Amino acid sequence: RNGARVERQPLARYTTLGVGGPAEVWFVADHAQLAEAMETPYRILGGGSNLVIADEGVSERVIRLTGPLAERDLEPDPALSTSEEIVTGWVGGGVPLPGLVRTLQKLGLSNLEGTVGIPAQVGGAVWMNAGTRYGEMFDGLHAIEIVTPEGVRQVSPTDLNWGYRNSGIPRGHVVSRVRLKLRRSTPEAVLAKMDFADQARKGQPKMKTPGCAFKNPGGVSAGKLIDEAGLKGTRIGGAMIAPEHANFIVNLGGATATDVHGLLTVIRQRVGVPMELEYELWP
Numbered sequence: 001r002n003g004a005r006v007e008r009q010p011l012a013r014y015t016t017l018g019v020g021g022p023a024e025v026w027f028v029a030d031h032a033q034l035a036e037a038m039e040t041p042y043r044i045l046g047g048g049s050n051l052v053i054a055d056e057g058v059s060e061r062v063i064r065l066t067g068p069l070a071e072r073d074l075e076p077d078p079a080l081s082t083s084e085e086i087v088t089g090w091v092g093g094g095v096p097l098p099g100l101v102r103t104l105q106k107l108g109l110s111n112l113e114g115t116v117g118i119p120a121q122v123g124g125a126v127w128m129n130a131g132t133r134y135g136e137m138f139d140g141l142h143a144i145e146i147v148t149p150e151g152v153r154q155v156s157p158t159d160l161n162w163g164y165r166n167s168g169i170p171r172g173h174v175v176s177r178v179r180l181k182l183r184r185s186t187p188e189a190v191l192a193k194m195d196f197a198d199q200a201r202k203g204q205p206k207m208k209t210p211g212c213a214f215k216n217p218g219g220v221s222a223g224k225l226i227d228e229a230g231l232k233g234t235r236i237g238g239a240m241i242a243p244e245h246a247n248f249i250v251n252l253g254g255a256t257a258t259d260v261h262g263l264l265t266v267i268r269q270r271v272g273v274p275m276e277l278e279y280e281l282w283p
């Protein structure tokens with residue numbers, strides 16, 4: 001054994017929705033531990049901010065990146081940096097994105113400020129190219145390290161077919177570390193852009209939620225479509241379609257995954273336009 005800490009735990013504590021039954025959680029701190037954890041069927045858990053996990057839990061191992069895989073080296077690489085742009089050292093997939101975005105602002109480094117307010121880990125945010133109208137993860141990437149059961153490889157964003165809420169990286173391929181590509185700016189200028197992007201969040205609910213349920217179909221706000229179907233405030237058990245923004249389902253306390261699935265079905269039945277789910281449902 002390579003020494004990963006393994007514990008059976010309720011996954012609810014790792015999700016922003018606060019829902020999810022137990023699983024065997026593997027806390028992996030390096031590549032050897034990660035390789036061992038990937039020897040049998042596994043799932044990879046980031047910040048848990050886009051997941052609806054079954055109340056029964058999941059049978060596969062659940063991998064979480066910790067230790068050095070949750071650390072960051074933001075020193076500019078002199079060989080790859082210029083007076084305008086820098087390339088950082090490695091930033092672990094387990095690093096919390098909000099803290100990283102704040103630190104980059106203080107350093108006056110631009111490109112990722114549009115992702116302000118996204119409660120993800122770097123690996124999860126890269127895997128689905130999280131973003132807002134003001135910017136996305138792929139605006140600030142130089143290289144991505146990907147681990148699969150076959151081994152480790154490094155790719156450049158240009159090698160991937162990425163787009164809106166999609167990195168092109170297959171599910172189950174682990175984003176273990178990335179190197180960032182950032183533009184030199186000033187803390188004040190980055191803060192101003194961050195504040196602007198943050199304004200768009202003022203109408204989002206403050207309760208426990210896994211973010212937007214559906215991707216925007218063809219650029220139209222899914223929230224607007226669900227709202228127009230008259231569904232704001234619809235409740236099943238402890239889950240409710242948020243009165244503030246209809247693409248958010250919130251946990252009023254005591255919600256179950258079944259309650260959330262019920263609301264997703266109601267939305268699909270009532271909204272005439274086909275919409276692709278943004279959340280991931282486990283299992």
Ligand code: FAD
Pocket residue numbers: 016043044045046047048049050051065093094117118119120121122123124125126127128129130131132165171172173174175176209210211212280
């Ligand atoms: P998780 O939810 O843990 O996992 C999601 C998927 O990513 C799973 O398939 C998981 O296996 C995979 N994954 C996680 N880590 C890795 C890794 N290291 N390597 C490979 N795969 C991995 N999203 C937006 O895009 N824009 C927003 O504005 C936004 N606002 C939000 C606001 C709130 C209040 C909340 C709760 C969520 C919001 N989200 C938003 C959704 C969510 O934050 C993003 O989808 C985010 O990218 C999920 O990252 P995570 O680390 O939490 O991943």
Ligand code: EPU
Pocket residue numbers: 131132133134200201203210211212213214215216220221222223224227244245246247278
């Ligand atoms: N609207 C309504 N009713 C609603 C919700 C929205 O009429 O219930 C209207 C708004 O008034 C506005 C328009 O729809 O005119 C767009 O709304 P908003 O600005 O909230 O943007 P969105 O398209 O609904 C997207 C992302 C969010 C991101 C915001 C801000 C998706 C699926 N959603 O929402 O991302 O935070 O823009 O940039 O792309 C997420 O992906 O999880 C997420 C929260």
